[in-house]
Amino acid sequence: MKWKTLSSEYITRYRYFTARKDKCETPEGAIVEEYYVVELGLTVTALGITEENEAILIKQYRHPLGETILEIPGGFADENEDPKKAVEREFLEETGYAFSNVEYVGEVAANPGVLSGYTKLYLATGGKKIARQKLDHNEEIEVLLIPLNELKEMFLQNKFVQALHTCCIFYALQKLEAMNKVKR
Numbered sequence: 192m193k194w195k196t197l198s199s200e201y202i203t204r205y206r207y208f209t210a211r212k213d214k215c216e217t218p219e220g221a222i223v224e225e226y227y228v229v230e231l232g233l234t235v236t237a238l239g240i241t242e243e244n245e246a247i248l249i250k251q252y253r254h255p256l257g258e259t260i261l262e263i264p265g266g267f268a269d270e271n272e273d274p275k276k277a278v279e280r281e282f283l284e285e286t287g288y289a290f291s292n293v294e295y296v297g298e299v300a301a302n303p304g305v306l307s308g309y310t311k312l313y314l315a316t317g318g319k320k321i322a323r324q325k326l327d328h329n330e331e332i333e334v335l336l337i338p339l340n341e342l343k344e345m346f347l348q349n350k351f352v353q354a355l356h357t358c359c360i361f362y363a364l365q366k367l368e369a370m371n372k373v374k375r
Contacts, residue, residue: 192218194216194223196215198213198214199213199214200213207267208229208231209230210228210230211227212225214226229307230308231307232267232268232270233274233309233310234265234308235265235267235268235277235313236265236266236311237278237313238359238360239264239286240318240339241288241319242317244339246337247334247335247336248261248263248337248342252331253353260351260352261345261350261351263356264278264281264282264285264286265278265356265359275293278315279315284324285324285326285330286320286332286334287320287321287323288320288321290315290318292317294366295313296314297358297362299355299358310358312358312359312362312363342364
């Protein structure tokens with residue numbers, strides 16, 4: 192089922208993504224003249240839980256939606272950066288929290304019809320505030336602490352719209368339920 196790429200033309204190159212137009216051939220010999228791909232680097236996200244068993248959420252404005260939304264921390268891994276270290280770095284920068292345990296819970300692709308790349312998902316527990324936020328020049332992030340059972344209700348009420356984050360919350364809640372940390 193794999194297509195053969197006959198040519199690629201880069202449309203734009205940016206720090207966080209590149210866009211290209213591919214010409215491809217299917218295994219049956221059909222030519223796909225224009226297939227657009229946005230190349231993304233590896234991204235990471237985590238559901239962070241404090242030592243007091245509260246979920247660490249963030250609120251921030253997302254310009255493409257024109258809305259301020261609830262999320263969990265995450266972002267791009269630097270080139271050759273270990274994904275677990277990347278999620279720990281992102282959490283510290285965005286919230287000031289560090290964790291005694293960070294474990295992998297899954298991996299998803301955001302929209303593989305257009306976007307390349309994966310997001311690695313983590314559950315971080317034993318969170319303790321150890322620093323101030325170190326935000327990028329264009330970030331304004333409000334940190335919220337939410338009881339775990341309230342987080343589960345918010346999740347079930349579709350209060351999170353960022354698809355990668357909903358996947359992470361789902362897998363992390365499954366892990367927490369298996370550990371008897373949150374009610375089923």
